[in-house]
Amino acid sequence: MKLTNERPLVLIGAGKMGGAMLAGWMKQGVAADCVVVVDPNPLTEMVDLFRAHSINWHKTVPEGVVAGVLMLAIKPQMMEAVLPALTSLADDRSVILSVAAGTTIARFKDNFGADQPVVRVIPNTPSQVGRGVTAGYATAELTQDQRDLVSSLLESIGVFLWVDTEEQIDFATAVSGSGPAYVFHLVEAMSEAGKRLGLAPELAEALARGTVSGAGELLYQSPEDAAVLRKNVTSPGGTTAAALSVLMGDDALADLMSEAVAKAAHRATELAG
Structure with missing residues (x-):
């Protein structure tokens, strides 16, 4: 399966995550005429991106457009208000691709139909520079061609990994989805x-x-492995060893990170209701 201008990728929401992925796809050479963006109030830099690549952009849901992939990149708290207006964009061959933490596959099937192919993915913002990490879970309705298309789209902006259960999406949210913020805070x-x-x-x-x-x-x-690289930097009795005696002493950093990631995973579960 390929995206075409007749069955494009329709992106709902070009905010921080949707915009990062769109920017990554443009850098990787995804054809702009196979992309339609729906966002009533995008950031200025996104409007500049639309214009630079001649991307078809709408403030409201366009008529006569049926998506090959309907990508939902809106905040979970907006989902209930927005979903009913999107049904015209999908038929039974459209893949619903959600990047919204917490909104379950069951909710999408309630809106689009019980047999609708749905994929939940959790990307992260380094997708903008081709170094993203994305985890995905697909329903049984997804054909192999559709699965290959989703993999191709997400592999073009970094590492893509399938998980075995929908529950693991919440765990991936806590590790890789939120993870860039942990690294930025480290800086x-x-x-x-x-x-x-x-x-x-x-x-x-x-x-x-x-x-x-x-x-x-x-x-x-x-x-x-990361452990080997760490040991390569650490001379016995040296400055790095002195610092690590604090960070690794009594598993200080490991325990703190476990607590933080567990908190994020719990919040992802809460968002699912």
């Missing part, structure tokens, strides 16, 4: 620690930002 914390030692704010920020992004690139390119 903030490292920068603040450097400033407290006496480094100029700009220097502390540059050191922290460059270190985390560089370490991430090394992890991306290296075949070694």
